[in-house]
Amino acid sequence: MSNKQAFRLEAKGVTKSYGAVHALEDVNFELKPGEVMALLGENGAGKSTIVKVISGLIVPDQGSITIDGEPVSLTSVRASQNAGIAVVQQEFSTVGPMTVAENLVLGQSGAPAWWNSKKLAESAKVILNRVGLEDIDPERLVETLSVAEMQLLEIARVLAKDAKIVIFDEPTAALSDAEIVRVLEAVKRLAKEGRSVIYVTHRLGEVFEIADRVTIFRNGRSQEPQDVKNLTVDKVVEMMIGRELGHLYPPRSQKIGETILETQGLRIPGLVGDVNLTLRRGEIVGLTGQLGSGTSEIMKAIAGTADVISGKVILEGEELDLHGRGRGIVMGIAYCSPDRKKDGIFGGISIRRNLSSPWLRRISRLGFVSGSQEQSEATRSAQNFAIDVKRLNTLVGNLSGGNQQKVAVGKWLGIRPRVLLVEEPTRGVDVGARAEIYAQIRRLCDAGVGVIVSSSDTNEILGLSDTISTYYRGQHSATKPAAEWTEPALVREVMHKGSK
Ligand SMILES: Nc1ncnc2c1ncn2[C@@H]1O[C@H](COP(=O)(O)OP(=O)(O)OP(=O)(O)O)[C@@H](O)[C@H]1O
Ligand SMILES: [Mg+2]
Numbered sequence: 001m002s003n004k005q006a007f008r009l010e011a012k013g014v015t016k017s018y019g020a021v022h023a024l025e026d027v028n029f030e031l032k033p034g035e036v037m038a039l040l041g042e043n044g045a046g047k048s049t050i051v052k053v054i055s056g057l058i059v060p061d062q063g064s065i066t067i068d069g070e071p072v073s074l075t076s077v078r079a080s081q082n083a084g085i086a087v088v089q090q091e092f093s094t095v096g097p098m099t100v101a102e103n104l105v106l107g108q109s110g111a112p113a114w115w116n117s118k119k120l121a122e123s124a125k126v127i128l129n130r131v132g133l134e135d136i137d138p139e140r141l142v143e144t145l146s147v148a149e150m151q152l153l154e155i156a157r158v159l160a161k162d163a164k165i166v167i168f169d170e171p172t173a174a175l176s177d178a179e180i181v182r183v184l185e186a187v188k189r190l191a192k193e194g195r196s197v198i199y200v201t202h203r204l205g206e207v208f209e210i211a212d213r214v215t216i217f218r219n220g221r222s223q224e225p226q227d228v229k230n231l232t233v234d235k236v237v238e239m240m241i242g243r244e245l246g247h248l249y250p251p252r253s254q255k256i257g258e259t260i261l262e263t264q265g266l267r268i269p270g271l272v273g274d275v276n277l278t279l280r281r282g283e284i285v286g287l288t289g290q291l292g293s294g295t296s297e298i299m300k301a302i303a304g305t306a307d308v309i310s311g312k313v314i315l316e317g318e319e320l321d322l323h324g325r326g327r328g329i330v331m332g333i334a335y336c337s338p339d340r341k342k343d344g345i346f347g348g349i350s351i352r353r354n355l356s357s358p359w360l361r362r363i364s365r366l367g368f369v370s371g372s373q374e375q376s377e378a379t380r381s382a383q384n385f386a387i388d389v390k391r392l393n394t395l396v397g398n399l400s401g402g403n404q405q406k407v408a409v410g411k412w413l414g415i416r417p418r419v420l421l422v423e424e425p426t427r428g429v430d431v432g433a434r435a436e437i438y439a440q441i442r443r444l445c446d447a448g449v450g451v452i453v454s455s456s457d458t459n460e461i462l463g464l465s466d467t468i469s470t471y472y473r474g475q476h477s478a479t480k481p482a483a484e485w486t487e488p489a490l491v492r493e494v495m496h497k498g499s500k
Pocket of ligand 2: 047048049090169400401402
């Protein structure tokens with residue numbers, strides 16, 4: 001190799017602070033032509049911040065960037081795009097009230113005119129096929145898509161651009177195995193075409209499938225890039241969190257009790273049919289399936305927030321009103337939604353208030369909140385979830401993606417429900433904090449709570465659950481104790497490619 005190889009992109013001495021928070025400190029980052037560079041690190045390590053610097057969304061306090069050896073000034077999103085950079089951001093940028101086709105095609109060079117909806121739909125179809133979204137009607141409004149579909153749409157949008165550097169900030173956090181395969185294939189294809197890819201993820205297995213090198217961030221600082229072929233998952237974890245992890249999943253339940261919650265013939269027309277599910281005290285039931293499997297609708301139906309259902313939901317022997325919106329908390333059912341932006345947490349208020357919000361009724365008297373009690377409850381939840389207790393006053397909207405998720409889950413675990421329903425409990429959460437969340441869920445179970453977890457992450461479902469049920473296109477397909485599943489069997493069942 002020549003002594004000085006030209007990097008496709010090189011960032012040097014990049015620094016960015018928000019008040020006392022040093023999001024990036026003297027970060028150096030390099031990217032070769034045609035390579036996939038994984039960018040790893042704990043929640044809040046600075047990954048999205050460097051991505052935002054490179055994509056022109058924020059201007060750093062200090063530092064310089066070159067592309068193909070030439071200094072560039074990425075002071076706006078437009079400047080970054082003109083430099084050949086395309087980004088799938090951690091938070092979506094698709095526009096809700098537009099159609100899928102408009103979102104995908106408009107604004108691209110050579111796009112048909114906006115009024116030519118037939119042409120738009122045709123162009124959109126081509127792009128959708130590339131990410132396996134051929135089932136989606138290009139005329140559909142984006143706001144009607146699921147979180148996973150929106151994520152795939154976002155990826156499709158970026159693939160449609162002719163960029164020389166493509167950045168993915170946790171593209172697969174909301175996706176299940178079948179969709180992840182497509183995303184990883186798309187990434188490999190980009191690299192084969194000579195494009196460079198920066199790939200941020202907390203799903204470490206992906207790194208070994210697609211990345212050539214890894215750069216690890218810790219507390220806003222970058223470490224030297226490493227060749228993936230010299231690494232193992234354990235080594236990566238140790239470099240990320242500074243210690244060995246030990247066990248990711250807590251031991252399974254020793255004392256599963258009587259039935260606490262049951263559904264009989266639950267139906268949501270067009271979405272799920274005939275769900276008969278049993279949850280026992282102290283048990284974690286894991287629900288899993290790919291896109292459109294209906295697990296999310298089942299959770300909502302039990303929580304009382306699904307639109308039309310028939311059948312029965314029985315909690316400790318008592319039949320619940322199916323359409324009891326908001327009945328959840330009152331009845332002791334806590335529901336943690338996968339869409340934290342819509343109904344998980346409130347970005348404009350503090351961590352303290354977010355964590356204590358389900359408690360407010362309990363800790364307020366005549367409309368006044370007891371400040372000291374709020375503080376002590378919030379502190380306790382924060383400690384349980386690896387949330388920085390010194391930052392309780394911080395607005396949740398200013399937290400990193402994974403730290404927002406910890407607040408969303410911590411908030412619901414704090415109220416000690418009878419039944420906890422949680423979708424995608426660790427979406428975007430780093431491996432160390434994930435272990436904390438699993439331990440907390442298990443602790444609730446040991447205290448007699450029943451928990452239903454739905455997750456697109458097969459490994460998480462296998463590791464955390466006592467019992468696993470799979471769903472396919474709204475229909476139950478199999479239920480077995482977790483110990484009787486193997487990973488390949490579960491993946492096959494989820495994809496509905498069982499031994500037929
Ligand atoms: N607008 C802001 N105001 C204050 N602090 C901020 C702001 N944006 C980011 N930060 C802080 O900067 C740090 C780095 O955040 P960043 O989003 O880059 O983390 P990350 O590595 O992407 O984490 P995650 O894995 O959770 O997505 C965090 O401590 C975060 O709270
Ligand atoms: Mg991030």
